Structure formats: C-alpha cells, structure tokens
Amino acid sequence: xxxxxxxxxxxxxxxxxxxxxxxxxxxxxxxxxxxxxxxxxxxxxxxxxxxxxxxxxxxxxxxxxxxxxxxxxxxxxxxxxxxxxxxxxxxxxxxxxxxxxxxxxxxxxxxxxxxxxxxxxxxxxxxxxxxxxxxxxxxxxxxxxxxxxxxxxxxxxxxxxxxxxxxxxxxxxxxxxxxxxxxxxxxxxxxxxxxxxxxxxxxxxxxxxxxxxxxxxxxxxxxxxxxxxxxxxxxxxxxxxxxxxxxxxxxxxxxxxxxx
Amino acid sequence: xxxxxxxxxxxxxxxxxxxxxxxxxxxxxxxxxxxxxxxxxxxxxxxxxxxxxxxxxxxxxxxxxxxxxxxxxxxxxxxxxxxxxxxxxxxxxxxxxxxxxxxxxxxxxxxxxxxxxxxxxxxxxxxxxxxxxxxxxxxxxxxxxxxxxxxxxxxxxxxxxxxxxxxxxxxxxxxxxxxxxxxxxxxxxxxxxxxxxxxxxxxxxxxxxxxxxxxxxxxxxxxxxxxxxxxxxxxxxxxxxxxxxxxxxxxxxxxxxxx
Numbered sequence: 001x002x003x004x005x006x007x008x009x010x011x012x013x014x015x016x017x018x019x020x021x022x023x024x025x026x027x028x029x030x031x032x033x034x035x036x037x038x039x040x041x042x043x044x045x046x047x048x049x050x051x052x053x054x055x056x057x058x059x060x061x062x063x064x065x066x067x068x069x070x071x072x073x074x075x076x077x078x079x080x081x082x083x084x085x086x087x088x089x090x091x092x093x094x095x096x097x098x099x100x101x102x103x104x105x106x107x108x109x110x111x112x113x114x115x116x117x118x119x120x121x122x123x124x125x126x127x128x129x130x131x132x133x134x135x136x137x138x139x140x141x142x143x144x145x146x147x148x149x150x151x152x153x154x155x156x157x158x159x160x161x162x163x164x165x166x167x168x169x170x171x172x173x174x175x176x177x178x179x180x181x182x183x184x185x186x187x188x189x190x191x192x193x194x195x196x197x198x199x200x201x202x203x204x205x206x207x208x209x210x211x212x213x214x215x216x217x218x219x220x221x222x223x224x225x226x227x228x229x230x231x232x233x234x235x236x237x238x239x240x241x242x243x244x245x246x247x248x249x250x251x252x253x254x255x256x257x258x259x260x
Numbered sequence: 261x262x263x264x265x266x267x268x269x270x271x272x273x274x275x276x277x278x279x280x281x282x283x284x285x286x287x288x289x290x291x292x293x294x295x296x297x298x299x300x301x302x303x304x305x306x307x308x309x310x311x312x313x314x315x316x317x318x319x320x321x322x323x324x325x326x327x328x329x330x331x332x333x334x335x336x337x338x339x340x341x342x343x344x345x346x347x348x349x350x351x352x353x354x355x356x357x358x359x360x361x362x363x364x365x366x367x368x369x370x371x372x373x374x375x376x377x378x379x380x381x382x383x384x385x386x387x388x389x390x391x392x393x394x395x396x397x398x399x400x401x402x403x404x405x406x407x408x409x410x411x412x413x414x415x416x417x418x419x420x421x422x423x424x425x426x427x428x429x430x431x432x433x434x435x436x437x438x439x440x441x442x443x444x445x446x447x448x449x450x451x452x453x454x455x456x457x458x459x460x461x462x463x464x465x466x467x468x469x470x471x472x473x474x475x476x477x478x479x480x481x482x483x484x485x486x487x488x489x490x491x492x493x494x495x496x497x498x499x500x501x502x503x504x505x506x507x508x509x510x511x512x513x514x515x516x517x518x519x
Contacts, residue, residue: 233499
C-alpha cells in the first residue's frame with residue numbers, strides 16, 4: 001500500500017531532474033502522474049524510462065505560456081478524472097544578468113517561467129480542488145526565495161514572489177482540505193542548471209560553472225549539492241495524508257544554507 | 261522493509277504525546293527505539309501499547325538533570341549497541357508570567373527542561389555519532405521558537421534557543437553524515453498541554469479553551485495540529501532521504517509561523 005494510492009498528480013517540468021524524481025516517487029507510492037515538458041521526444045523517453053504504463057502520461061507544453069499550464073491541469077483531469085496534487089516545478093533562467101544589464105525580454109521570461117506559471121497553474125488547480133475540498137499544491141521554489149545573489153536578480157525576485165503567493169493561498173484555502181506549500185531546494189545539479197549554469201556563472205562574476213557549484217555548496221553545512229531524490233521525498237510527504245496539517249510551509253532541502 | 265531498518269533511536273519524553281507518536285512511526289519503519297519518561301507505570305503502559313518486543317526499551321529519568329540526560333543516551337547505546345537518531349522531545353513550561361512579574365526560578369526551570377536537556381543529550385549523542393559518521397538529531401521546538409507570545413516568554417525563549425543551537429550544530433557536523441533539525445509544531449492538545457495549558461492561559465489572561473482557540477485561529481487550517489503530523493516529518497528527516505536537510509526549522513503548524 002502506497003502513501004498516494006489513487007491520487008492523481010501533475011508536474012510541470014516533469015520529464016527530467018527534480019520533476020522527474022517527483023514523478024517516479026509518486027508512482028512508487030501508488031499515484032498516477034501527468035508529466036509536462038516542451039519536448040515530445042523527451043516526454044516519450046521519460047514515459048518509456050518510467051515504465052508506469054497507464055499510471056503515467058505526458059502533456060507537451062511550454063510552462064512559460066498560460067494556455068500550456070492551464071492545458072496541463074485540464075488534461076490531467078480529463079485523463080484521470082481528478083487532480084489531487086499539483087506540482088508547479090518548472091523554472092529557471094535563460095540569459096541572466098545583473099540588474100543594470102538585465103534585458104526586458106529575460107526579465108519577462110523569468111517572471112512568466114518562475115512566477116506567472118505558478119499562479120496560472122495554482123489558480124486553475126484550486127478551481128478544481130475547492131469544490132472537492134481536497135488537494136495539494138506543491139511549488140518548487142528555491143533557497144533563493146529567501147536569499148539574494150548578485151547576477152540572478154530575476155530568479156531571486158520571482159522565487160521570493162512565489163513564496164509570498166504560497167503563503168497567501170495557503171491562508172485562503174486552509175479550511176478547505178487543501179494545502180499549499182513550497183519546497184526550497186539548495187543547489188541541485190539539474191539538466192537546466194547544466195545548460196544555463198555556465199552563462200549564469202559569468203553573470204554572477206564567478207567565471208566558471210565549477211565555481212558556481214563551489215560557491216553554492218560552500219554556503220551549505222553539508223558542503224555538497226542537494227539531490228533530486230531528497231526533494232522528491234519531501235514532495236511525497238507534503239502530498240500524503242500525513243501532511244494534511246502542514247500548509248504555507250517553506251520546506252528547506254538545502255543542506256543548511258538558509259539562515260531562517 | 262522500512263526506511264529506518266536497523267536504526268536505533270532515543271526519544272526523551274517518549275511515553276506519550278508527540279514522542280510516543282514518533283516512537284510508533286520509527287518502530288513501524290524498522291527502527292529500535294528507547295523511550296524515556298519519569299513515570300514507570302506510564303512507561304509500562306507505553307511499552308505494552310507499542311508491542312514491539314525487544315525493539316523497544318524504556319530508560320527512566322528526569323531530563324532536568326544532566327546526568328540523567330547523558331545516561332539516557334549512554335543507556336541507548338548499551339541496550340542497542342549504537343545511537344543513530346536522537347529526538348530531544350521532553351519539555352514544557354512552568355511559572356509562566358509576563359516578564360515584569362517573571363521569577364528567576366520559572367525562567368531557569370523551563371530553560372533546563374527545554375534547552376539544557378536538548379543540549380546535554382545532543383552533545384552526548386554527538387560523541388557516538390561523530391565517530392560513526394552518521395546521525396540524526398531531531399529536536400522538538402515549537403512555533404514559539406519562531407514567534408513570541410505575551411506571557412509565555414519562558415517557553416518562547418527556550419524554544420528560540422533550541423533553534424539557534426540546531427542551526428549552529430548543523431554547521432559543525434554537516435560534512436560528517438549527521439543532520440540536526442528542529443520541528444516547530446503549532447499547538448497540539450497533548451497530555452502535557454492539558455496539564456500545563458490552563459496555568460499558561462491564565463498568565464495570558466485567557467481561559468484554556470480560549471488559549472486553544474487563539475492558536476487555532478492564528479493558523480490557516482483553523483484547528484490544532486496532531487501528534488501524527490510531527491511523526492511523519494520526523495521519519496522523513498531520520499531516513500536516508502533526509503540526508504540533504506539540516507539546520508532546518510520545519511514548521512508543522514497549519515500555516516501559523518510567518519517564516
């Protein structure tokens with residue numbers, strides 16, 4: 001018997017890294033999962049690798065686009081008849097820069113990707129969950145949702161913003177059997193980070209990707225990056241019945257980095 | 261197969277309330293567990309209720325004494341050969357009053373009960389955990405470790421102190437396979453709350469029911485927390501999956517704490 005037997009989840013950015021680990025952990029606990037990503041081929045590969053048969057599906061779409069995020073929620077309900085767990089996990093930066101050099105285009109992309117996608121998904125999910133008086137919204141925020149680093153102002157600003165959104169929404173639906181929480185991972189070596197990390201390192205004045213990893217890990221107590229499985233384990237807990245009384249929580253998975 | 265198979269845990273004040281719920285969860289996940297308490301009769305009932313045979317043991321003693329705290333940790337190692345998980349859970353408060361009227365004795369007693377006992381057991385447990393390069397300390401703090409309430413300063417101060425100790429210790433042992441975290445539950449109507457709640461409420465100018473209602477209304481869920489909420493988080497932190505979480509003050513309060 002799993003902790004998520006019969007539960008239905010959707011995960012933005014679920015084909016790789018943290019989202020993928022969540023998908024696998026949910027399925028292992030008896031859940032059904034719709035994973036989302038931009039790339040059909042990666043989506044199919046993800047389904048093949050997970051081997052979950054009818055318990056997993058893929059919905060193609062760009063999480064920076066409102067119709068794609070809302071489409072994922074609607075598709076999940078259509079596919080499995082309900083939505084119990086909405087994981088708004090996709091996010092990142094493209095060509096980050098210090099504020100003085102930040103382009104409007106990058107700023108807007110980061111707002112859409114990290115903040116607006118969470119709002120669009122949460123609103124749509126809550127519209128389904130409120131009448132059912134049951135649900136879990138789990139947002140992948142970041143240690144940067146409590147801190148700030150030079151060169152990633154948009155990331156820090158948007159992750160702070162989603163933390164505020166989570167706290168406000170948690171209060172709105174707290175008596176309706178719905179919890180809204182954020183997980184705040186420290187540095188995790190995801191595919192997105194490997195792809196955009198070298199540029200981010202330059203924007204942050206750190207020179208190389210390796211230096212970026214070193215700076216983040218040296219701030220932690222464990223002196224290593226976090227792992228996707230560590231984030232997924234917390235997602236399972238928050239999604240389970242055992243966490244029915246945890247809401248508005250900023251759950252750190254950061255090896256002791258954040259001061260509060 | 262449980263996530264704590266083969267692990268050995270020591271829980272102070274583990275015969276009832278939050279500690280008992282954690283003990284049950286740990287046992288269900290395959291750990292051996294030592295519970296502690298002051299009352300032999302309660303302990304016997306607890307062990308019978310746990311029904312875990314040789315995997316559960318009781319070490320008596322009052323955690324307000326350093327020798328007892330150290331003996332609880334040492335006794336766990338003597339009984340089961342090691343200590344992997346320490347849960348300094350015992351605690352409470354007495355002599356609550358506004359600061360202007362607060363006695364030295366009340367501040368001292370609560371600090372010893374909540375803070376010093378956590379420090380004494382943590383220090384002793386580290387002596388075993390550091391050489392084995394594996395360990396989990398899960399202190400039971402409170403939402404009052406993050407915020408303050410009038411009339412409850414002794415409790416608030418002691419729980420804030422536990423949170424500070426948690427953060428410092430986490431950095432000391434962070435590369436040694438040892439994590440140190442604190443749970444910050446909202447109000448739970450445990451036996452301890454039923455005993456200590458009425459005088460605490462009086463110090464705040466409230467009735468006991470008024471006190472419980474105030475805590476519930478401050479949360480998003482508008483109800484109190486349950487002991488099982490804490491047990492689920494403790495088990496995650498104690499498991500291998502919790503290896504990347506340390507120095508964290510985890511709110512289990514239905515959305516009460518602002519951070």
